[in-house]
Amino acid sequence: MLPILLLSGDILLAQQSSKLVTSGTIEYEKTVNMYAVIKSDMDDNNSIGKMVFEQYQKNNPQFKKLKSTMVFSDNKSLHTPAITEGSAKLGDEYVGQINTTFTDVVGHTNIIQKNIYGENFLVKDSLRKIKWKITDETREIAGYSCRRANGLVMDSVYVVAFYTSKIPVAGGPETFNGLPGMILGVALPHENMTWFATKVSDGVIPATTLAPPKKGKVVSRKQLHDQLKGVMKNWGKTGPYELKVFML
Numbered sequence: 001m002l003p004i005l006l007l008s009g010d011i012l013l014a015q016q017s018s019k020l021v022t023s024g025t026i027e028y029e030k031t032v033n034m035y036a037v038i039k040s041d042m043d044d045n046n047s048i049g050k051m052v053f054e055q056y057q058k059n060n061p062q063f064k065k066l067k068s069t070m071v072f073s074d075n076k077s078l079h080t081p082a083i084t085e086g087s088a089k090l091g092d093e094y095v096g097q098i099n100t101t102f103t104d105v106v107g108h109t110n111i112i113q114k115n116i117y118g119e120n121f122l123v124k125d126s127l128r129k130i131k132w133k134i135t136d137e138t139r140e141i142a143g144y145s146c147r148r149a150n151g152l153v154m155d156s157v158y159v160v161a162f163y164t165s166k167i168p169v170a171g172g173p174e175t176f177n178g179l180p181g182m183i184l185g186v187a188l189p190h191e192n193m194t195w196f197a198t199k200v201s202d203g204v205i206p207a208t209t210l211a212p213p214k215k216g217k218v219v220s221r222k223q224l225h226d227q228l229k230g231v232m233k234n235w236g237k238t239g240p241y242e243l244k245v246f247m248l
Contacts, residue, residue, distance in 0.1 A: 102212035113213035122216030
């Protein structure tokens, strides 16, 4: 009797591990190295800035963690940041989760609501093109075996992603997409940021839950880029850095 029970258990585990998940919810945690982010944007000759940074180090942890949730079904997804409470702190404008992102993989479209300094923009455009190179490296994330891919976005931002073929949707958090499976982990080494899934729940997602955001000034990705670039052209070292972060 015991061998039969053990065999039944093995079969059940095998069925679970081979099951493809096409609809459900993924919880992500974004981690930012605040010390590195703030320091990279500082003017080396600004003594006041250095004092502010040193004070920040004394009163704040090095790593900031932010939560978000993505629901997905029928090759569509909606990635929504969790609402955070508390007053704004130094560096928050660079690392805050400003995007609510709707992705239609089959339709090859993104609708992204971006809140930039209190103003909502609704960016409607095609999916972002990322040049991926898949590697043989693997790691487990949220109970799923994932394969590593290295990519380049916005022509200069180096991306490391981990995707699982057990969720056959070519999506991921924020605007990261284009791999043969759901992206459960993303790292931007030079931007000192990561997104990693902490929990994946299989389940039916109603179509109404996947409705794209609707509020904001409608622009294309290029129109938003040009508008922000014009505003930030005299911001010195801060301008190019913030432009890059806001366009991710």
